[in-house]
Amino acid sequence: MQLSRGISWRAAQKNWLLIGALILLIVFPFIVGALTNTSPTARRGLAVYWQGVMIELLIYGILTMSYNLLFGFTGVISFGHALFFGLAGYLLGGFQRAPELAESGLLIGIVVALSVCAVLGLLIGTATLRLKGVYFAIFTLAVAEMAYIFLSRYEPTGSEDGFTLGALPEWFDPTRSRLTFYYIVTAIFVLTFILIRRLMESPTGAVLLAIRENENRARTVGFNTLTYKLFAIVLAGILAGVAGILFTLLNKKVGPEMLGTAYTVNPLLMTIIGGAGTLTGPVIGAIGLRFLELQLRNVQIAVGDTVLEIGRTLPIILGALFILVVLVFPYGIVGTFVRWRQNRKARDAERLAKQAEALRSVS
Amino acid sequence: MAEPILECRRVRKEFGGLVAVNDVDLRVERGRVHSIIGPNGAGKTTLMNLISGIYKPTRGEVLFKGQPITHLPLHRRAHLGIGRSFQITNIFPNLTVLENVRLAAQARSNVNFNVLRRAYSYTDFIAEAMRAIDEVGLTPVASMLASALPHGGKRKLELAILLAGAPELLILDEPTAGVASEQVREMIGNIARLRAQGDRTIIVVEHNMNLVMNVSDYITVMHMGSVLAEGTPAEIAANKTVQSAYLGELYSDVLDKAAGGAHE
Numbered sequence: 001m002q003l004s005r006g007i008s009w010r011a012a013q014k015n016w017l018l019i020g021a022l023i024l025l026i027v028f029p030f031i032v033g034a035l036t037n038t039s040p041t042a043r044r045g046l047a048v049y050w051q052g053v054m055i056e057l058l059i060y061g062i063l064t065m066s067y068n069l070l071f072g073f074t075g076v077i078s079f080g081h082a083l084f085f086g087l088a089g090y091l092l093g094g095f096q097r098a099p100e101l102a103e104s105g106l107l108i109g110i111v112v113a114l115s116v117c118a119v120l121g122l123l124i125g126t127a128t129l130r131l132k133g134v135y136f137a138i139f140t141l142a143v144a145e146m147a148y149i150f151l152s153r154y155e156p157t158g159s160e161d162g163f164t165l166g167a168l169p170e171w172f173d174p175t176r177s178r179l180t181f182y183y184i185v186t187a188i189f190v191l192t193f194i195l196i197r198r199l200m201e202s203p204t205g206a207v208l209l210a211i212r213e214n215e216n217r218a219r220t221v222g223f224n225t226l227t228y229k230l231f232a233i234v235l236a237g238i239l240a241g242v243a244g245i246l247f248t249l250l251n252k253k254v255g256p257e258m259l260g261t262a263y264t265v266n267p268l269l270m271t272i273i274g275g276a277g278t279l280t281g282p283v284i285g286a287i288g289l290r291f292l293e294l295q296l297r298n299v300q301i302a303v304g305d306t307v308l309e310i311g312r313t314l315p316i317i318l319g320a321l322f323i324l325v326v327l328v329f330p331y332g333i334v335g336t337f338v339r340w341r342q343n344r345k346a347r348d349a350e351r352l353a354k355q356a357e358a359l360r361s362v363s
Numbered sequence: 364m365a366e367p368i369l370e371c372r373r374v375r376k377e378f379g380g381l382v383a384v385n386d387v388d389l390r391v392e393r394g395r396v397h398s399i400i401g402p403n404g405a406g407k408t409t410l411m412n413l414i415s416g417i418y419k420p421t422r423g424e425v426l427f428k429g430q431p432i433t434h435l436p437l438h439r440r441a442h443l444g445i446g447r448s449f450q451i452t453n454i455f456p457n458l459t460v461l462e463n464v465r466l467a468a469q470a471r472s473n474v475n476f477n478v479l480r481r482a483y484s485y486t487d488f489i490a491e492a493m494r495a496i497d498e499v500g501l502t503p504v505a506s507m508l509a510s511a512l513p514h515g516g517k518r519k520l521e522l523a524i525l526l527a528g529a530p531e532l533l534i535l536d537e538p539t540a541g542v543a544s545e546q547v548r549e550m551i552g553n554i555a556r557l558r559a560q561g562d563r564t565i566i567v568v569e570h571n572m573n574l575v576m577n578v579s580d581y582i583t584v585m586h587m588g589s590v591l592a593e594g595t596p597a598e599i600a601a602n603k604t605v606q607s608a609y610l611g612e613l614y615s616d617v618l619d620k621a622a623g624g625a626h627e
Contacts, residue, residue, distance in 0.1 A: 198481075203474050206482045210466050213455035220415060220453075221528060222441030222470035231476075277457075339508075346459075346507035353503030 018280075025186050028054060029179055041179050051182045052250070053294060055174070057287045058189040059246045060270070064286035065192055066239030067267035072276035073200060074232040075212030076129075079264055080140030081240055083147055084120065086259030088113040088241035089248035090157060097166035106168070114241050121237030125230040144259055152256035162255030165248070174250050185246055192239060197279050199235075208232055212277070266290075273325050275332025284334060293318065366429055368393045368532055368564045369414065374423035376409055383409040385588035386423065391532070391566060396558050398567045398575045401585035407568045408450060410585070411534050414566075415447040416440040427532070442471060446530030448521045450537040450568075456510035460501055460520055463509050464492035467527040495526040499553065515546050522553060533557065533565045539574060547571060554578045576600065 029040040029051050038045035063085060070076045095101060095109030128139045152160045168174075174181040199205045210218040211225050218225050248254050257263075267286070274285025296317065299310040310317070329336040371389040375382070384406045391397045399407045412418045414425055416437040425433045432440055441447075455463050468488040469475060483489065496505050499519040504512065509520055518538065525533055535554070539547050551574050558565060558578070569575050575582065575596070582599045584591040592605050599605055 199478050201481045201483070202478045203469055203480070203482045203485070204476055204478050206462070206466060206469065207475055209458060209462075210455055213457055214453065216417075217449075217453045217455060217524075218466075219437040220417075220441060220447050220449075221467045221524065222438050223475065224436070224438045227476075342459075342508060343511065346504070346511065349506050350503055357503075 022190060025190070029182060043176065048178050051178050052174075053291075055178075055182055055185050055246075055250055056294075057290050058185050059243050059250065060266070060286040060290045061283045062189055062192050062246070063240055063243035063263070064267040064270045064274075064282040065196055066236045066243065067264075068271045068276060068282040069196055069199075069239070070232055070236045071268065072271055072278070072282065073205070073212060074208045074229060075215070076229060076232065077134070077137045078140045078233070078236075079137045079261070080124075080142075080144030081236075081267060082259050082261065082263035083140070083144035084117045084237040084240035085244035085247070085263050086151075086254070086256070087120070087147065088117055088244035089254040089258050090151065091116055092245045092248050093163060093165055093254045094157070096168075097163065099166075103169065105166070106172070110245060113245055114238055117237040117241035118234050121234035122230065125233040129226060129229045129233070141261075141264075144261075144264065148256055148259040151259060158255075160256060162253055162257075164253040168249070168252070172249075174252070181249070185250075188242060188246065192242070193279070193283070200279065204228065204231070209277075269322060272332055273322060273329075275329075275335025275338070278332065278334040278338055281332050281334030285332065289318070292321075365393060367391055368428055369566075370426040370429075371410070371414070372424040372426070374410070374413055374420045374425060376406075376413055376418060377421045382588050384413065384420070387585075387588070387590055389583060389590070391564060392581070393564055394558075394562060395580040396554065396565045396567060396578050398569060398579040398582045399585060400569060400572075400575055400582060401591070404587075405585040406588040407585055408536055411447070411536050411566070411568060415445055415534055441528065441530075444529075444531035445534065446525045446528045446532070447534040448525050448536055448538065450540050452514070452517045452521065454509045454517055454520050454524065456508070458509060459506055460496060460509055460512070460523075461489070461492055461505045463520055464495050464523045464527045465489055467524045468492050468495075471528055491529075492523075492527050495523040498526060498556075499523045515542055518542055518546075518550075526557075531562065531564060533563065534568075535565060536568045537570065538567065539569065539571045547574060550574065551577050 029047060032050040033040040033047040036046035036050070038047040040047045040051065042048055063081075066084075067078075067081050070078055070081075091113035092106075092109035095105045095112060098105050101108060124140065124143065128136050131139065151157055157163060170176050171180055172184075200208070207218065207223050207225075207228050210221070210223065211228060215225050244258065247258070266289075267282075270285035270289050271282045272285070273289060274283065275281025293314065296314055297311045301308045301310065325333065331339050367390040369389070369391040371387055373386045373388060374384055375386050376384040387406075387410060389410070399410065401407055409418065413420050416432070416435060416439075420433060423433075424431055427440070427443055427445065430443075432443065435443075455466065458466075465482075465488050468491040469482065469485070472485075472488070474480070474485060493502070493505065496502055499522050501512075501516065501519055501523060504516065509517065512520060518541075522535075522538070525535075538554070539550050542550065554565065554567065554574075555578055557563060567575070567578065579596050581593070582596055583593045584599060584602075584605050592599060592602050594602065
């Protein structure tokens with residue numbers, strides 16, 4: 001079995017990079033602590049600040065991975081992904097701050113939020129997945145916008161301001177025990193990555209790819225594509241809910257902006273820039289883009305007497321970057337690389353086969 | 364006569380006011396190569412869509428192995444053993460040739476909804492796929508992306524996808540559409556070989572008379588949504604109505620040869 005050996009060898013080679021990234025994530029708080037000469041377990045300081053930044057990047061990573069599952073792997077374009085993200089935040093917050101539930105509110109909130117995300121995915125999917133491409137996208141956009149408008153005017157949840165969470169148990173509090181929270185988010189991030197990876201290597205994942213490539217053909221070959229699309233939208237909804245819960249815990253507040261288009265469009269752009277339909281692309285896109293955004297936000301450049309605030313022109317800069325990346329890497333950064341390698345491998349195989357044929361005809 | 368593998372009973376399909384298929388009766392006997400010919404717009408492809416389940420008929424019944432399948436969805440018909448290729452190349456472009464075919468092998472198993480195992484750990488699907496790929500001569504390019512294949516290669520890939528699904532009834536919709544003439548002979552060979560493999564029935568929709576007269580056991584001629592004539596290649600070639608309505612002078616040399624008993 002030449003074939004299977006080739007595949008597992010490639011997998012091992014690929015895993016080295018991933019294992020390296022995992023180790024980096026684990027030691028990150030201590031590296032930053034050493035570099036900035038601050039304690040990673042303190043209440044404040046640069047080490048803790050950078051942990052906070054990394055937590056946010058990882059949450060974006062989870063959200064983008066979930067978007068990629070739909071858009072990149074199944075070929076379903078949703079414009080309402082923020083609905084799952086924001087609604088999970090609201091549900092978690094609502095139960096967590098309810099005084100009559102006390103400590104158990106947090107757990108109940110998590111369970112309810114994720115269940116609602118799953119059911120919502122099932123409902124939206126059943127109602128609309130028969131619609132083709134753009135109609136599904138518009139329907140999801142409409143539902144998300146309705147929820148956004150409703151929550152920004154609904155007074156019990158604080159209208160436009162949203163509301164803050166109640167006190168969290170100390171070990172789970174992103175401010176008081178940031179390092180613990182950092183490792184919790186890291187663990188969930190890694191688990192999400194592994195889950196999606198295993199899924200895409202499984203027979204079910206193969207069907208999702210087939211649907212993305214050519215849904216009608218997939219049906220003629222014998223797949224009930226609707227079921228698979230439902231599965232993808234439910235799983236993506238749950239994962240977006242996980243991201244929303246973590247985001248809410250990190251900020252200790254929710255607001256209607258979590259249901260706004262930004263939390264749909266950003267994952268979409270991050271997926272495209274990194275490489276839709278690749279495993280690492282969306283993660284790299286999410287972490288890279290959000291990192292740039294955070295770093296450039298407060299940069300000021302003095303030109304003579306005038307001070308240019310980069311933060312104000314950030315959307316233009318990121319927009320230009322987006323155009324550039326799409327032009328240079330039509331399949332995203334990771335996607336273009338993967339394609340290039342795949343084509344090279346195929347050409348090699350073809351050349352070898354031709355040589356073998358030539359040899360056979362000579363001898 | 365034995366029970367036909369496929370039967371259409373007064374099948375009708377209307378699109379708005381247009382009657383694309385007009386109360387067609389069709390019997391396809393087991394183990395035959397049954398060609399459907401007719402001018403553009405005769406309703407051939409629509410009839411194939413009714414059989415494979417892409418469309419539901421306005422009226423009438425479709426039976427497969429004696430069972431009514433008129434209202435079954437596409438994927439259920441595939442599981443029953445109806446495989447289909449398309450006039451327009453219809454593959455999974457950004458997957459490798461191997462994966463294109465492996466999917467078809469996987470599709471007829473019941474492991475599809477399994478997230479715990481790796482797809483490539485089912486080596487029998489890979490073996491089946493490689494066999495089908497080998498059969499159409501694409502082995503050297505098995506690891507290439509399907510989109511990178513030349514047109515003729517994509518047509519062969521379609522055939523391999525079909526073979527890996529191991530259908531009892533194969534529907535080939537214009538297998539030579541857009542294919543260079545020297546490759547038509549190859550396709551004739553492929554169809555003949557498919558037929559030789561035991562219990563397989565093939566419906567071919569074609570314009571290429573050379574291919575039709577060479578491979579068919581039976582021919583149905585369609586014209587404006589209805590069946591104009593049916594018979595063996597020799598009978599069809601000799602049929603004056605068919606000649607005047609459709610075939611004309613264009614293929615007279617091929618037809619004369621066929622009518623002269625070139626075919627069994």
